[in-house]
Amino acid sequence: MNLFVANWKMNMTRGQARAYAEQLGQIVGDGRPRVDLVLAPPYTALDAARDPKQRWSIAGQNVAAQREGAYTGEISASMLADAGCRYAIVGHSERRRLFFEEGTVLAHKLERLREANLTPIYCLGETEEERARGLSAVTLTRQAETLASDPAAAPLVVAYEPVWAIGTGQAATAEDCANSCAHLRGLLSHRSDLLILYGGSVTPENAPEILDRGGVDGFLVGGASLSAPSFAAIAGLTKNPGS
């Protein structure tokens, strides 16, 4: 089943999250949606974003590399599980770039998630400079190495998120996406339960084309996921609210 993840980043108070969940619930209706929906709110809004009817799941945007203890400001995998999360995002480019997270620490985060039975949404993608130098595939190969000791039979979501496309309004073309996703599927061909998402300036307008021809199983959406109607349109649950 296709998967659509709303990455709210550092946006949304609890009140805003509750209003969003209410609106999304009205759009989805009472049955289970025909795609998998995930909301990744900030930690403080996890509970407010949760759906008692389980029509969508919730995800942490990050997780501590350690199990527990004296790590002021961190949130552990077992705390995420306890808060009702099914997934957690690991290796988002903002974490890599702004918080200096790299391979070793990300591998520890993956281990912690597996211990808590959470499914990682592992992000990777090349920078503008790597793309310009023809290093896109090399970069993806290097970043995928972090998954080397992650159990091959466990469910895994990988999000291809080229850094140059995130928050820039310049989404990858379906062709870019298809090339990178084919490369990733080759690297991860031993995985038995793998979904590959695309992320980077996804909108209700460009989503159908990338989903159709980009070789992806869904999207990780930032900016355009901050409105429930827009997120629902990207997930194909309604028509584009802007059209």
Ligand code: PGA
């Ligand atoms: P964007 O963010 O959709 O705002 O480009 C995507 C992401 O960072 O996951």
